[in-house]
Amino acid sequence: LFLGAQGIPYRHSVVTNMVALLPLQHGQFPFWRNLPLPALSSVFLLRRDGFLESLYPLPTQSPFGARQNGIAVQSIRAHPQARSASFYGLATAFNQWRLGAWNQVRGYPLVAGVGLPRSFLLAAWWNRMTGPFAAMLALLLLSTFGYWTFRRVGEDRQRERSAHDLRLWEAKERAEVTLHSIGDGVITTDTQGRVTDINPVAESMLGSARSDLLGKPLETVFHIAHEGDHLPVENPIRRV
Template identity: 35%
Template sequence: MPRLLAQRRSFERKILLGFLSALIVVAMVTAANWRLTQASRDAVQLVSQTQQIVNAVSRLNEDTLQIELSTQSYRISGREDVLAERDKQIEAREKTMGSLRELLVGDAEQLERWQQLRAVLDQRIAIAKQVSALRATEGLEAANAFVAAAPLRETRERTVSILKAMDDDAHLSLEERAADQLRSQGLLTEVGWAMAFLLSTLLVSTFVLARRQLLASEADQRALAKSEAKLSTTLRSLGDAVLVTDAQGRITRMNPVAERLTGWAFELAEGQFVDVVFKVESLSGPATGRGLVAQVLFTNKACQDTEDIVLAHRNGGLCPIGANAAPIRSEDGGLQGVVLVFRDTTTERKAKELIRDQNALLEQHVQERTAQLVDTHGLLPVSMTPC
């Protein structure tokens, strides 16, 4: 029993360890997935932000070119609608510049380029407005003369150079962040597969452990059933009555001889206290069947009572018996119950009575023969001869 209990506790510990390991793996998978998902989400946001920067730089290029063309067209034609269209383009470019400024927060190098671009664009806006004013007030020649002297080419080249640097940097960042995003996704997939493999390994190991324990338990149960069958066969074949109790004195087993002597079927006696089923009386005084069992339970030692006791049958009859009781101990010496063995001593007692009667009759015959000899020969018994 202790061995089975130890095996059970060992199995429970292993199952608990496997369960805790699975929980740890699940927690690790969850944490890793959360971190990688967060990293992937950040990478997506960075890629999106970088793409917006690329688009903004592209629009600035287009708007700057359109503004310059509109200014030249107005300078040549003097049409007010062209001037109005140019002003709308300048307004749109200013909005793009504002959006680009927000997108570049945190990037010191790009912000410095933005500041440089801002200064160049402001200079070109001032030149464009001066050209428009001269064209409107002094005519085409004055406007052309101003354009010839103004640094339009230098500011144009400066604008193109700054925008190209910003675009190159944005495209490089876009490629790097896209690569980071792919790496994060790949790492997320690899970690997922690794965790799935680890969790699967734990589950398979737990299944194998449980299977082994189940097979061992089935083997133990078969061995126990075989032992129980052997014990039952042995008990049934015994000529003595056998009654087994647990550590509280409740009946757990009886053989057919015990059923016959007590008048109790095992189905009715099982679970009853022993003194309910095994009632004995002493010919020399009161006695109780539980006295033997209680004594064994108290002392953890065997005891017996074979003199002058009779067993009360359930139907009221009495039967002389001899009984002895012994403790049932576990592997570690702990008391698990009591085995009570008793037998019908009716034949033995009748034999003893017959012997006593025969001895008494023989003694009577000796005395009678002695008396006859005395009467016939005048002899005195040896015990009566005078000294």
């Protein structure tokens, strides 16, 4: 590989030229094989005008010394003043989609770079995501199981509540039918002594309509007095 020639100054004049040559074996630097690079990765050396000088492993689609038009060359042309850049796209030397980066070789019209195939990146991503994905799947299954369990429990409780409300309603209806059918006057109250119901006999005895008496304190509806002297008597509901 011819890297260039440079004059060597001596006492303000150039007396000789220095030529830089690097040995390649089948288009590769021998030491590239020992680089600690991931599997399926590639190392390349390109001229800035797009000619492929060296590549490891060997190219499958493009010969050495041929002008390239792959994603690395496109990146170099797109960044003429940059010392380095990254790229992602179709690498024509392998006819593969690759992600990589290149760096300018100082003092020479060359760039060196590395690339990784998309399949390697996807495999690495999947290996990294296997654990979190399994955890997310387990969490999703657990959440689904919990949701259906709580929903089933909620539906069971709702059915029990509906059945309980129905029993209460039926008991209330039976009580109202009973109270409205007997010959005695009956007034019912809540725990605060407010009238909650009154049967027709009590309405007749008090001379007031049921709708006018509901919610009123029992003392204002039914005046409790002693039988003998008719003195006021404490409302027993209050004591209860």
